[in-house]
Amino acid sequence: MSPRRPLLTLAATLVAGASASFGYYLADDAHKPGYKDTPHLPGGKWRVHDADRPQPPVVAPGAKAGDAPSDAVVLFDGKDLSKWRGDHGDAAWDVADGAIVARRGAGSLISREEFGDCQLHIEWAAPNPPKGDDQGRGNSGVMFFGRYEIQVLDNYENPTYADGTAGAVYGQHPPLANALRPPGEWQSYDILFTAPRFKDDGSVETPAHVTVLVNGVAVQNHAEIFGAVAFRDLGRYSAHGPKGPLVLQDHGNPVRFRNIWVRPIGEES
Numbered sequence: 001m002s003p004r005r006p007l008l009t010l011a012a013t014l015v016a017g018a019s020a021s022f023g024y025y026l027a028d029d030a031h032k033p034g035y036k037d038t039p040h041l042p043g044g045k046w047r048v049h050d051a052d053r054p055q056p057p058v059v060a061p062g063a064k065a066g067d068a069p070s071d072a073v074v075l076f077d078g079k080d081l082s083k084w085r086g087d088h089g090d091a092a093w094d095v096a097d098g099a100i101v102a103r104r105g106a107g108s109l110i111s112r113e114e115f116g117d118c119q120l121h122i123e124w125a126a127p128n129p130p131k132g133d134d135q136g137r138g139n140s141g142v143m144f145f146g147r148y149e150i151q152v153l154d155n156y157e158n159p160t161y162a163d164g165t166a167g168a169v170y171g172q173h174p175p176l177a178n179a180l181r182p183p184g185e186w187q188s189y190d191i192l193f194t195a196p197r198f199k200d201d202g203s204v205e206t207p208a209h210v211t212v213l214v215n216g217v218a219v220q221n222h223a224e225i226f227g228a229v230a231f232r233d234l235g236r237y238s239a240h241g242p243k244g245p246l247v248l249q250d251h252g253n254p255v256r257f258r259n260i261w262v263r264p265i266g267e268e269s
Ligand code: MG
Pocket: 139, 140, 141, 151, 152, 249, 251
């Protein structure tokens, strides 16, 4: 036996070990990162690190936080109300200085496009100096499917009932924090909304859920929505389709809105 044999054996063992540990470097489809021999994830469709699992679509993010990503549906970019209608025909709110202004008594603003599960970004500002108090100061609302309301209210140093404050699921869940800026300043909402699902008989299969960030602060964390918005009553569900409009509430106060965009959220593949 050559005296060098033990060294060669050792080297071969090390290479074999390395191959076992980093097998993807040696696989035939090394150009396709991932594995074909790992355990199946729950559901059985994909393996851990599955080489065949589709790549997520590329979405170019906005230049800065709050800017619309490349695949967003922009509902208002500071110019006009073409993406909206009113309760009775055309949108009757005003546009001034790059913002939508709620017009008292003009009814709701209703998006022409409908959405199901979605991500919403919207910015709003309450009148300054503030006028009114309690629920009468800077009140509006962001209503998914026109019926599940995330409250818009100037409750900055303006007490009212907790489940009616900004970022509340109105009448159901108070926000986990009051993260409002003073009236007149722009406030941002980033909302993830999961629509309810209904069975064929109209009963609820899964309720709606919502996650809300007010000015970047998490105030709802996958909160279950108990039903359509109601005043001094319990919200209830009535069956509806998989998509519905986004509605901005007319509550008689000239709240301003800007930079409104929505991304429909699909399911992972
Ligand atoms: Mg409201």
